[in-house]
Each structure stands twice: as structure tokens, then as C-alpha cells.
Amino acid sequence: MKAYLDLVKNVLDHGVKKENRTGTDTISSFAESYRVDLQKGFPLLTTKKVYFRSVILELLWYLRGEDHIRWLRDEKDCHIWDDWADEDGHVGPIYPVMWRRFPYFEREDVGFEGDATNIVKTVWVKKEFDQVQRAIDMLKNNPNSRRIVVSAWHPGLLDEMALPPCHVMYIFNVSNGKLNCHLTQRSGDIALGIPFNLACYSALTMAIANEVGLEYGEFAHTIVDAHIYENHVEGLKEQLTRQPRPLPTLHIADKPLDDLQYEDFKLENYDPAPSIKFEVAV
Numbered sequence: 001m002k003a004y005l006d007l008v009k010n011v012l013d014h015g016v017k018k019e020n021r022t023g024t025d026t027i028s029s030f031a032e033s034y035r036v037d038l039q040k041g042f043p044l045l046t047t048k049k050v051y052f053r054s055v056i057l058e059l060l061w062y063l064r065g066e067d068h069i070r071w072l073r074d075e076k077d078c079h080i081w082d083d084w085a086d087e088d089g090h091v092g093p094i095y096p097v098m099w100r101r102f103p104y105f106e107r108e109d110v111g112f113e114g115d116a117t118n119i120v121k122t123v124w125v126k127k128e129f130d131q132v133q134r135a136i137d138m139l140k141n142n143p144n145s146r147r148i149v150v151s152a153w154h155p156g157l158l159d160e161m162a163l164p165p166c167h168v169m170y171i172f173n174v175s176n177g178k179l180n181c182h183l184t185q186r187s188g189d190i191a192l193g194i195p196f197n198l199a200c201y202s203a204l205t206m207a208i209a210n211e212v213g214l215e216y217g218e219f220a221h222t223i224v225d226a227h228i229y230e231n232h233v234e235g236l237k238e239q240l241t242r243q244p245r246p247l248p249t250l251h252i253a254d255k256p257l258d259d260l261q262y263e264d265f266k267l268e269n270y271d272p273a274p275s276i277k278f279e280v281a282v
């Protein structure tokens with residue numbers, strides 16, 4: 001995938017050295033962006049093996065709305081989020097909760113029966129909002145809307161989260177009967193996180209396009225702090241020497257989003273170069 005290799009090159013060529021909370025310095029570049037056409041194949045890197053199973057399980061986990069990783073870690077034996085969870089598997093109200101159960105308050109006016117003064121008291125009742133379902137409903141009923149936004153950023157809950165959301169907001173956009181998705185990411189680990197994020201949101205966009213009856217459009221990604229950890233430079237330079245191969249194809253079963261399981265995602269013709277081991281900075 002040329003778009004990814006160009007991103008790696010840009011960060012290596014124009015990035016600056018930065019210290020950060022993990023103790024492993026990065027080469028970092030401000031506001032990198034790229035886009036891929038989902039009709040030209042499924043954007044899973046071919047210059048190294050990307051663990052497709054983990055990508056899809058992470059997506060299905062986001063859609064479950066839970067504040068723990070027990071399904072991902074214990075039932076599905078996928079360990080990419082283990083380092084951020086406590087012993088019970090709790091990670092706090094991160095993506096799954098924000099996507100499916102975004103907490104908010106709704107106003108309720110309570111009257112007092114028999115009260116001659118007719119005083120009405122306002123109470124604020126805690127509710128949960130399913131942003132993904134709202135996006136699907138809007139794509140069905142009002143596809144030209146420019147307000148089809150899902151946000152994972154909740155300033156009041158950041159301290160409860162194992163990690164403040166990196167992919168903070170995505171917006172769906174319909175043009176010419178095609179579903180596009182733009183993702184804004186505040187912080188992106190080019191070697192480890194970005195290949196997962198790119199494939200995860202592409203699969204999400206395709207699954208939602210199926211459900212709402214739209215063609216596949218583009219996935220576009222803006223990464224505000226796009227960085228390469230110093231211990232990832234060699235592995236990425238190795239990838240730059242590798243020739244991209246034809247992209248695989250992804251077929252997703254024609255089911256409502258919430259019924260999808262891993263077996264419903266069929267990847268065909270994926271023939272990547274060998275995997276490259278990158279250490280994750282915690």
C-alpha cells in the first residue's frame with residue numbers, strides 16, 4: 001500500500017525527535033494524512049503480515065460497548081489490549097463505552113401534584129447514547145447530513161480511562177451513493193497502531209455501507225501527532241525496501257452490524273511479506 005509507505009517516508013524525512021510519557025522517544029510529524037479507495041481492495045498492509053483476526057476482533061470488541069476486555073482476552077484469546085487492563089480486565093470507559101453508551105444527562109421537568117404554586121422542578125437524569133446506531137439511522141434516513149459524527153472524546157471521563165482515546169472522532173460522508181469515512185486521530189503509532197486502525201475503520205465502513213445499502217467509498221485519515229518509536233525505525237526501513245503486493249479482498253456477510261461475528265469476515269488473496277516484530281510502548 002503506497003499510501004502507508006509514503007506516510008512512513010514522510011515521518012522519517014520530516015519528523016522531529018520528541019520525548020514522551022512512555023520513555024521511548026519518537027520521530028514525530030504534525031498532521032499527516034492519507035486516503036485509500038475501498039473499492040480497490042481491502043487496505044491490509046502487504047509489506048508485513050498484519051494480524052487480520054486481531055483487527056476484526058478489536059472492531060467487534062469496540063462494538064460491544066463494554067468497559068472491560070474479558071471477551072477479547074479470555075474468550076477470544078486476543079491480547080493486544082492486555083497491557084492497559086487491570087486484573088479483572090477493566091479498561092474504563094474507552095472506545096466501546098463511548099461508541100455505544102456515551103453518558104449524558106437528559107432534562108426532565110417534574111411537576112408536584114396538588115401543589116397550588118404549580119412549581120416544576122428540573123432534574124437531570126443520566127442516560128446512555130448509542131452513537132453508532134445514530135450514525136446508521138442517519139445514513140439510512142438523511143445520508144446528505146454533514147453531522148454523522150461519532151466521538152470517543154469525553155473530557156469529564158479521561159481520568160477513568162486506561163488510555164485517552166487516540167482515534168478521537170470519525171465522520172461518515174455520503175457522495176455519489178458511496179460511503180466515505182474520515183478518522184481524526186490525535187496520536188498515531190505508525191508501526192503498530194496505524195495498520196490496525198486503518199484496517200479496523202475500513203472494515204467498519206464496509207460493514208455499515210452493507211447495512212445501509214451504499215457502495216464502498218474512501219477511508220481518509222488525519223493523524224495529528226504521527227510518530228515512529230525509535231525502536232521501530234529499523235523494521236519500518238525494512239518495510240520500505242519491500243514491494244507492495246496486490247491488496248486482498250474482504251467479503252462481509254450481509255447481516256446487521258450487531259449480529260456480525262469474526263467468521264462473517266472473509267479475507268481472500270492476502271499474501272503479505274513476513275511479519276516484523278515491533279515492541280509496544282506502554
Ligand SMILES: Nc1nc(=O)c2c([nH]1)NC[C@@H]1CN(c3ccc(C(=O)N[C@@H](CCC(=O)O)C(=O)O)cc3)CN21
Binds near residue numbers: 050163196277
Ligand atoms: N504505543 C502504543 N501503540 C499502539 O498502537 C497502541 C497502544 N500503545 N495502546 C493501545 C492500543 C493497543 N494497540 C495495539 C497493541 C498491540 C499490537 C500488537 O502487538 N500487534 C502485533 C501483534 C498482533 C497480534 O498478535 O495479534 C503486530 O505485529 O501487529 C497492536 C496494536 C494499539 N494501541
Ligand SMILES: O=c1ccn([C@H]2C[C@H](O)[C@@H](COP(=O)(O)O)O2)c(=O)[nH]1
Binds near residue numbers: 021163187188193194
Ligand atoms: O488505536 C490506537 C491506540 C493507540 N495508539 C498509540 C499512539 C501512541 O503511540 C500511544 C498512546 O499514547 P499517548 O501518549 O496517549 O498519545 O498509542 C495508536 O496508534 N492507535
